[in-house]
Amino acid sequence: MPDGMVAARASESTNSETQQIDVAVVGAGFAGLYLLHRLRKAGFSAVVLEEADDVGGTWYWNRYPGARCDIQTIDYSYTFDPELESAWKWSEKYATQPEILRYLGFVADRYDLRRDIRFGTKVTAATWDEGAQRWLLTTDNRAKVSCRHYIMATGCLSAPKPPEIEGVKDFKGEVYFTSRWPHAEVKLAGKRVAVIGTGSSGIQAIPLIAEQAAHLTVFQRTPNFALPAHNGPAPADRLALLEGDHAGYREQARWSLGGVPWPQQTVVSWQLSDAERRERFEKAWATGDLIYILTQLWADQAVDADGNALLADLIREKIRSTVHDPETAAALTPHDHPFGAKRPCLDTNYYATYNRPNVTLVNLRQEPIKAITSSGITTDKRGFDVDVIVFATGFDAMTGAIRAVHPIKGRGGKSLSDVWAHGPQTYLGLTVAGFPNLFMITGPGSPSVLSNMAVSIEQHVDWVVDRLTAMREAGFAAIEATDAAQAGWARHMADCSMLTLHRLANTWYTGANVPGKAQGVMPYTGGVGPYRSICNEVVGQGMLGFRLTGPNVPEQCNDGEIVRLQPDVRLVLNMLAEMKLPPLESFGSQGARDFVAQFNAARPAGRPVGEVVDGTLPSTDGPLPYRLYRPATPGPHPIVVYFHGGGWVLGDAQSDDPFCRDMCRRTGMIFVSVGYRHAPEHRFPTAAEDGYAAARWIAEHATELGGKVGPVLVAGWSAGGNIAAVTCQLARDRGGPQIAGQLLVCPVTDCTFDRPSYNDNVTGYFLTRSLMYWFWDLYSSPADRADPRVSPLRGKLAGLPPAYVVTCEFDPLRDEGIAYADALAAAGIAVEQLQARGHFHSSFTMVDVVITGVSGRARMAEAMRRFAGLPQEPRQGHESVRQGLPREVDAAAN
Numbered sequence: 001m002p003d004g005m006v007a008a009r010a011s012e013s014t015n016s017e018t019q020q021i022d023v024a025v026v027g028a029g030f031a032g033l034y035l036l037h038r039l040r041k042a043g044f045s046a047v048v049l050e051e052a053d054d055v056g057g058t059w060y061w062n063r064y065p066g067a068r069c070d071i072q073t074i075d076y077s078y079t080f081d082p083e084l085e086s087a088w089k090w091s092e093k094y095a096t097q098p099e100i101l102r103y104l105g106f107v108a109d110r111y112d113l114r115r116d117i118r119f120g121t122k123v124t125a126a127t128w129d130e131g132a133q134r135w136l137l138t139t140d141n142r143a144k145v146s147c148r149h150y151i152m153a154t155g156c157l158s159a160p161k162p163p164e165i166e167g168v169k170d171f172k173g174e175v176y177f178t179s180r181w182p183h184a185e186v187k188l189a190g191k192r193v194a195v196i197g198t199g200s201s202g203i204q205a206i207p208l209i210a211e212q213a214a215h216l217t218v219f220q221r222t223p224n225f226a227l228p229a230h231n232g233p234a235p236a237d238r239l240a241l242l243e244g245d246h247a248g249y250r251e252q253a254r255w256s257l258g259g260v261p262w263p264q265q266t267v268v269s270w271q272l273s274d275a276e277r278r279e280r281f282e283k284a285w286a287t288g289d290l291i292y293i294l295t296q297l298w299a300d301q302a303v304d305a306d307g308n309a310l311l312a313d314l315i316r317e318k319i320r321s322t323v324h325d326p327e328t329a330a331a332l333t334p335h336d337h338p339f340g341a342k343r344p345c346l347d348t349n350y351y352a353t354y355n356r357p358n359v360t361l362v363n364l365r366q367e368p369i370k371a372i373t374s375s376g377i378t379t380d381k382r383g384f385d386v387d388v389i390v391f392a393t394g395f396d397a398m399t400g401a402i403r404a405v406h407p408i409k410g411r412g413g414k415s416l417s418d419v420w421a422h423g424p425q426t427y428l429g430l431t432v433a434g435f436p437n438l439f440m441i442t443g444p445g446s447p448s449v450l451s452n453m454a455v456s457i458e459q460h461v462d463w464v465v466d467r468l469t470a471m472r473e474a475g476f477a478a479i480e481a482t483d484a485a486q487a488g489w490a491r492h493m494a495d496c497s498m499l500t501l502h503r504l505a506n507t508w509y510t511g512a513n514v515p516g517k518a519q520g521v522m523p524y525t526g527g528v529g530p531y532r533s534i535c536n537e538v539v540g541q542g543m544l545g546f547r548l549t550g551p552n553v554p555e556q557c558n559d560g561e562i563v564r565l566q567p568d569v570r571l572v573l574n575m576l577a578e579m580k581l582p583p584l585e586s587f588g589s590q591g592a593r594d595f596v597a598q599f600n601a602a603r604p605a606g607r608p609v610g611e612v613v614d615g616t617l618p619s620t621d622g623p624l625p626y627r628l629y630r631p632a633t634p635g636p637h638p639i640v641v642y643f644h645g646g647g648w649v650l651g652d653a654q655s656d657d658p659f660c661r662d663m664c665r666r667t668g669m670i671f672v673s674v675g676y677r678h679a680p681e682h683r684f685p686t687a688a689e690d691g692y693a694a695a696r697w698i699a700e701h702a703t704e705l706g707g708k709v710g711p712v713l714v715a716g717w718s719a720g721g722n723i724a725a726v727t728c729q730l731a732r733d734r735g736g737p738q739i740a741g742q743l744l745v746c747p748v749t750d751c752t753f754d755r756p757s758y759n760d761n762v763t764g765y766f767l768t769r770s771l772m773y774w775f776w777d778l779y780s781s782p783a784d785r786a787d788p789r790v791s792p793l794r795g796k797l798a799g800l801p802p803a804y805v806v807t808c809e810f811d812p813l814r815d816e817g818i819a820y821a822d823a824l825a826a827a828g829i830a831v832e833q834l835q836a837r838g839h840f841h842s843s844f845t846m847v848d849v850v851i852t853g854v855s856g857r858a859r860m861a862e863a864m865r866r867f868a869g870l871p872q873e874p875r876q877g878h879e880s881v882r883q884g885l886p887r888e889v890d891a892a893a894n
């Protein structure tokens with residue numbers, strides 16, 4: 001039986017009675033239509049309430065000239081029914097608004113959806129009835145609705161923003177909003193037209209308006225990055241991919257970052273020459289695909305301001321070479337935000353339109369609009385008489401349609417508007433604590449506008465309908481997010497926002513386009529695939545973070561936080577778990593070394609520094625290798641003696657190479673990574689004595705190494721942190737060298753294994769408890785372990801250099817690191833601690849894999865510079881303070 005024939009329970013209503021229904025949905029756009037279809041199939045009675053008089057949602061209203069989707073249409077489609085996919089063929093790579101509207105109408109007819117949609121109906125209030133455990137909706141049309149579940153399928157960009165300009169009412173000409181374009185033809189031929197706004201809508205409309213109008217004046221506040229769409233038929237290569245493996249293509253999209261199946265790019269900008277980067281860029285420019293240019297050029301462009309700037313500069317060059325008038329070109333060139341941080345646009349002849357004699361650009365940064373008058377627009381420099389004003393001024397995005405459209409009152413009469421007064425609070429972007437049985441499709445806190453909406457909508461709808469079905473089967477009548485789960489999601493959102501550059505721009509993503517609106521990155525920046533896996537995990541963990549209640553069943557509430565790890569740490573650990581690796585210790589010491597070397601080879605290359613020199617230094621028993629990293633800045637630089645990690649058994653200069661490069665760049669100091677000898681071939685105290693001997697030799701040969709004469713600094717990670725700490729104690733006791741400061745990253749400090757972190761993090765965080773036991777056994781016999789040369793916590797701590805001690809929440813070594821820092825402080829040593837929330841043992845050394853480790857390394861570098869008496873430098877790379885960009889907020893550490 002075709003899906004459209006699946007009967008739903010009747011949902012007729014009259015004026016006099018309240019319509020009783022299982023589920024009410026607001027909005028008959030992409031989300032509402034699919035919801036209705038799925039709810040019916042699952043046997044729920046449902047009604048869709050829609051203000052417009054037909055289906056389409058945003059595609060019903062946004063019918064301005066040039067309106068098109070800007071995700072390729074083969075991707076911007078429903079995928080739930082393969083028969084639907086073969087029944088509809090898109091005519092273009094980016095379909096026009098009329099074609100998309102026809103598609104949604106086709107879907108509505110195919111599944112006979114219209115009979116359960118109340119068109120021309122606006123919800124005027126929604127109130128949770130605690131006694132009945134139902135929502136009561138009032139509408140401006142016909143009966144009220146009483147429903148068990150209330151679902152907002154209202155879209156993210158459907159509440160237009162008021163123009164916020166004085167005098168609109170005085171204007172005697174025609175006024176149009178792109179977001180509410182008339183259904184009747186708008187005649188612009190021969191008229192003087194003004195367009196205010198150069199977001200996606202303005203950029204799509206301007207070239208077509210310019211072709212019709214006698215004269216077009218564009219009022220631009222912020223220039224945007226736009227790429228040529230190169231519209232035409234769907235590209236043959238993408239179509240072939242889809243048609244070659246329909247199901248595989250769709251599945252890949254569901255697990256991708258943006259909801260379109262492009263592979264994850266791993267090459268970073270500094271691995272490519274200028275010519276190679278340009279070649280990649282030109283290919284992207286010719287491809288005309290936003291997701292392609294946002295994800296496929298080099299991996300750091302979306303996460304690092306410097307990597308991003310390389311791309312932004314190339315786009316700026318294109319603008320300059322397209323627009324003839326240099327002043328106009330300069331005004332059209334964006335400088336105040338990283339590429340992609342504000343929604344980039346796809347255009348057809350946008351920049352070239354400014355070469356037309358009938359088009360003028362007014363740069364509102366230089367001459368702001370003062371008022372709209374009866375005859376046109378006045379800036380603080382001049383007046384423009386026009387016949388038509390088109391407002392392409394955007395939306396109260398993400399929260400506007402949910403919050404402002406009608407009062408929603410949840411438990412205890414609390415209004416959603418009040419609860420969200422300081423910004424949207426949600427659990428998974430789907431639900432809100434205090435609002436039982438209320439769901440949002442693609443709400444704030446979900447990938448929504450940072451993804452292919454079609455994919456995100458299907459995921460949300462499937463998740464919600466599956467949950468409602470499971471609730472019904474288990475006898476639950478109400479579901480509500482807990483406060484703890486919601487607070488945890490807010491933390492996770494903040495952590496995720498450090499992964500991308502969206503926080504560095506004032507945009508509708510952050511609420512900055514609406515005066516007075518609370519600001520913060522509203523969409524989920526962690527990616528579509530990771531988000532999907534989290535939603536699945538919530539279910540897998542017994543509806544973690546939800547309270548479920550019903551009349552005849554005991555309450556179920558498995559409270560907690562779904563993601564406590566930093567988002568990228570979670571990805572790394574999931575990837576490792578999927579590899580199902582045998583325990584490292586089962587390889588034997590040489591096997592483990594080989595394995596780690598192979599594993600490290602697959603990591604992104606470290607960043608360039610001024611110079612890298614390999615050499616040897618003498619120790620008690622012959623030469624030890626070292627690798628020296630010199631900054632590109634003029635020397636001589638202070639020297640940091642560095643000890644790699646690896647449990648005294650593994651590791652080398654190569655394993656910690658990205659970390660040393662990064663720290664060399666951040667601190668502006670020479671790092672000398674010492675190849676101390678390993679157990680079990682060389683047991684305790686070889687590593688400690690090698691470390692000390694190396695520090696002494698390096699300090700004595702500072703000039704020869706090109707470094708600054710005077711005290712050195714020491715640093716190390718894990719067992720290397722142990723050696724660094726021990727070196728400081730030996731240097732104090734053996735008459736030098738002088739050490740200006742110590743950086744201990746997740747150090748081993750003690751042979752006691754009963755601190756809570758050893759038990760909390762036994763497995764699952766790469767460094768396991770049994771691996772630590774193995775390292776200890778290979779390096780030292782129990783009789784030696786209390787020696788301060790391996791358990792520095794047991795040594796005398798007075799008189800040591802100042803320290804910066806880093807510990808990670810999900811690390812067996814966490815508590816001994818904290819214990820060492822506390823003990824140093826108690827001994828009167830100046831100590832700073834970074835207790836990194838959500839991080840694991842390798843977070844800070846997995847440079848350019850664990851992006852959220854960046855802010856921690858920036859702090860470490862600041863501490864090192866303080867120890868060395870150097871002035872603080874502006875933070876680099878990811879954290880850099882570029883033109884007009886705000887400074888980083890540190891979410892990863894507390």
Ligand code: NA7
Nearest residue numbers: 163164197198199200201202221222343392393394395513
């Ligand atoms: P956008 O992207 O929010 O663009 C709105 C534009 O209007 C943008 O250039 C704004 O400048 C400008 N604007 C807004 N208010 C004013 C005032 N008061 N004066 C002057 N200029 C103003 O909305 P769109 O409709 O173009 O696109 C929305 C999304 O729909 C799009 O991103 C796609 O996802 C689809 P500003 O940048 O704020 O300085």
